[in-house]
Amino acid sequence: MITPNYLKPGDTIAIVSTARKVSKEELKHGLQLLKKWGLKPLFGKTIEAQLHQFAGDDALRTEDFQDMLNNPDVKAIWCARGGYGTVRMVDGLDFSVIKKHPKWIVGYSDITVLHSHIHNLGIETIHAEMPSLTHKRSEETANSIKKVLFGEEYKISFPSKEKELTLIGKASGQLVGGNLSVLYSILGSNSSVRPDGKILFIEDLDEYLYHIDRMMQSLKRSGFLQNLSGLIVGGMNDMNDNTVPFGKTAEEIIFEAVSEYEYPVCFNAPAGHITDNRALIMGRNITLEVTETKTSLVF
Incomplete structure (x- = not known):
């Protein structure tokens, strides 16, 4: 890159x-x-x-x-x-x-x-x-x-979310991704990234929970999630539900879609439509390390 x-x-x-x-x-x-x-x-x-x-x-x-x-x-x-x-x-x-x-x-x-x-x-x-x-x-x-x-040394660390929603491990790869709804909407176009071997970041705002599930299932069925090196989930906030509840949080929906894979998965990343929205260098080869207590991103 x-x-x-x-x-x-x-x-x-x-x-x-x-x-x-x-x-x-x-x-x-x-x-x-x-x-x-x-x-x-x-x-x-x-x-x-x-x-x-x-x-x-x-x-x-x-x-x-x-x-x-x-x-x-x-x-x-x-x-x-x-x-x-x-x-x-x-x-x-x-x-x-x-x-x-x-x-x-x-x-x-x-x-x-x-x-x-x-x-x-x-x-x-x-x-x-x-x-x-x-x-x-x-x-x-x-x-x-x-x-x-300005090209200063840069890394991010944050507490890992509850153990049930974490897959520990260490991985390296180019960072790709962004807003989940937008990634879903450009799937199959010449703007869609080829994610194999890369670390995917996703975040979203103000979506219905069933639609989070629809998007994750679509990405999974297309093979988009299968060969990642790692998954980083940022803010998934202000979610909506139907009169009859979907039954899972956005984080639980995402984890369920990727839990069968063997790459590290973390939630709670300080990026997205949240107060603490840190910069991410997309395309940069980064190291992702997820432990039971802390996650770190080194750019």
């Missing part, structure tokens, strides 16, 4: 939206962080643009992202927010420039489309909080983005 150049003070980082509409007011805290880090923000044309729920129409969102890919002064692109819409514009992008001159793409949730698509081009990306939400997250959330962008 190719690692884009790390940033240094004075570099320009573009802010665009590939999905939901966003205002400059919502980006104030994110801009403060960039200035604190010595970086120069550059707003794209999608900021303040609006077409129903989108940050402008598909053509505008495609053009805006393409302009930032092509701009040699832009060293990284920070997606302003998620929602829905990236899948509608990804096929209109020409990635030939980023193949020659890689730059960091940063974001999560709906941005999973870009993480997966760009992974297939052999370039690392950063799964991390968006500038529209940094004010709602932990201090460590912002610090983790800075550490990764």
Whole structure:
């Protein structure tokens, strides 16, 4: 995998939206962080643009992202927010420039489309909080983005969840994944990753429990889960249930789908739609170690 150049003070980082509409007011805290880090923000044309729920129409969102890919002064692109819409514009992008001159793409949730698509081009990306939400997250959330962008030494450790939902072990492999619903939605497309021998990360928000099961069963039946090196599960929060309960938590549903496999599995990772949303370097070869009490990720 190719690692884009790390940033240094004075570099320009573009802010665009590939999905939901966003205002400059919502980006104030994110801009403060960039200035604190010595970086120069550059707003794209999608900021303040609006077409129903989108940050402008598909053509505008495609053009805006393409302009930032092509701009040699832009060293990284920070997606302003998620929602829905990236899948509608990804096929209109020409990635030939980023193949020659890689730059960091940063974001999560709906941005999973870009993480997966760009992974297939052999370039690392950063799964991390968006500038529209940094004010709602932990201090460590912002610090983790800075550490990764500037190439500082980086690792994550956190307590393992209850023993019944843990498969202990140690594994290495390229980190792939992101939002479970998005991974499910792009399965079979040219944006879907080939996960064999890799460590998969998943997270999700505001889904019905039966749909978590549907997605996990679909991934399992397609062979997506069979030959992983490891599985990391982040935030699975604000789940919904039917009047007649499904009978399992999201974590239990996921564990049931993968428990027959022999790779390490951990829950409780500080990443996703949660207060402590640490940056993850997608495509990076990492070491995952899961014990009964602690899980560690070394990038």
